[in-house]
Amino acid sequence: MxxxxxxxxxxxxxxxxxxxxxxxxxxxxxxxxxxxxxxxxxxxxxxxxxxxxxxxxxxxxxxxxxxxxxxxxxxxxxxxxxxxxxxxxxxxxxxxxxxxxxxxxxxxxxxxxxxxxxxxxxxxxxxxxxxxxxxxxxxxxNVPCYVMASDVVVEADGFGRVTCDIAYSGITYALVDADTFELPFDIANAGRWCRAGMAIKDALNSISNNPKTDSVLFYRSTDGGARHLVVLAGNKFDRSPCGTGTSARLAQLHRRGAIAPGASYRAENIMGVPFVAAIAELAESRSGQPAVIPEVRGMAHxxxxxxxxxxxxxxxxxxxxxx
Missing domain, CATH: 3.10.310.10 (Diaminopimelate Epimerase; Chain A, domain 1)
Known part of the structure; x- marks a missing residue:
């Protein structure tokens, strides 16, 4: 050899x-x-x-x-x-x-x-x-995380009108409520969610004045948190609840007055395996926007x-x- x-x-x-x-x-x-x-x-x-x-x-x-x-x-x-x-x-x-x-x-x-x-x-x-x-x-x-745009509406090819928030957490996410889609939220349908996510990402990135979206996070609310599925690319999704995606979700919830610093947020992946997160402190982004500093706890094997x-x-x- x-x-x-x-x-x-x-x-x-x-x-x-x-x-x-x-x-x-x-x-x-x-x-x-x-x-x-x-x-x-x-x-x-x-x-x-x-x-x-x-x-x-x-x-x-x-x-x-x-x-x-x-x-x-x-x-x-x-x-x-x-x-x-x-x-x-x-x-x-x-x-x-x-x-x-x-x-x-x-x-x-x-x-x-x-x-x-x-x-x-x-x-x-x-x-x-x-x-x-x-x-x-x-x-x-994590780094300071903040909402860049709220209630952004796009026409996603094949999926109709979609409303999302866009948040930065080290990368940029579009955050979309999964309940607005008539798709089972499970791993067996991950391919369909990937197609939906890419349609949303393409629609957002085709608008010149929108922040560039890296990934799309679908969430479905649960007691004390939400279940997440993050679409990375056309045939790729995050198997974990996503650390940066969870951080973006905390920024979104805080902007909407739905979570206070220190309150626990349970982020589950599509199979139910959790991260546990909270806003550790409030901060500002480099450009002076109100931001949060998230802490996300998980484990690797x-x-x-x-x-x-x-x-x-x-x-x-x-x-x-x-x-």
Missing amino acids: HTSRLFTVIDSHTAGHPTRVVTSGIPPLQGRSVREQRDDFRARYDGLRTLLLHEPRGHAAMAGAIPVPSTIADQGLFFVFSYSYADMCGHATIGYVASLAALGSLPRGFEQDGMSIETPAGIVHVKGTFEAGRLTSVILR LSAFSTLVLEAEDPLPSGFLPG
Whole structure:
């Protein structure tokens, strides 16, 4: 076997959605900030994203977390996906912390003080809960989150008129009440929800004065929270309740006077696995808009410690992804 590249990775899932933490094999990146390093990776090494996340080593729903140095936080981290990049990812941050714990590599003092992580969206903070020295959950304090537009109405191709709010939480979400659709809200119908989500996203992004929408979060209210389904792309949905999506939902609820700081919000994925979240404090966005600082608690579970190999003769060195 003649190998041209080797990568060590740790795979986990956070409430069902996968994270692949790449622990070695990424070339040195240029840039002082994490955003600059992420952009350098995208410009020079995007083929490694597809190699690591596409078939035959990954799949359409695979997400990756790449640790890098930070000059302003304890650690830098950026996020890659089978289909794109994102400035922030809550479930992958939780997966990264769980992977550090499994390696025995949490920073000294983490049990007392947690750690700061620089992401392309800004600095987030994480801490953990422990039982007998074992990590049992990760608590993510996100960047300031806020509503960008309320009661936006669009005509979604094939689904008619849809009303949504648009909120920023590290990325930008359209938030849509699932009860306005005559579709069963379950995993068996995830493909139909993906089509609805993409129709809404395309309609929103076709309007020049609307904020660019990255993902669509459908929610169905439950006692003490809601069930979430986040549409990422045409055939991709978040298996977890979505950390950044939950943060956007808290911003929406606070704007509407429906949740107070400190009140608990239970965000379930489409299979009923929860995150628990709350507004930790009120803040302002960089542009001065009223914002909230959410805390989201969840846990990741490890599935593999692996070495990924690219042979020199591999006819598909960048992998492939069916439509």
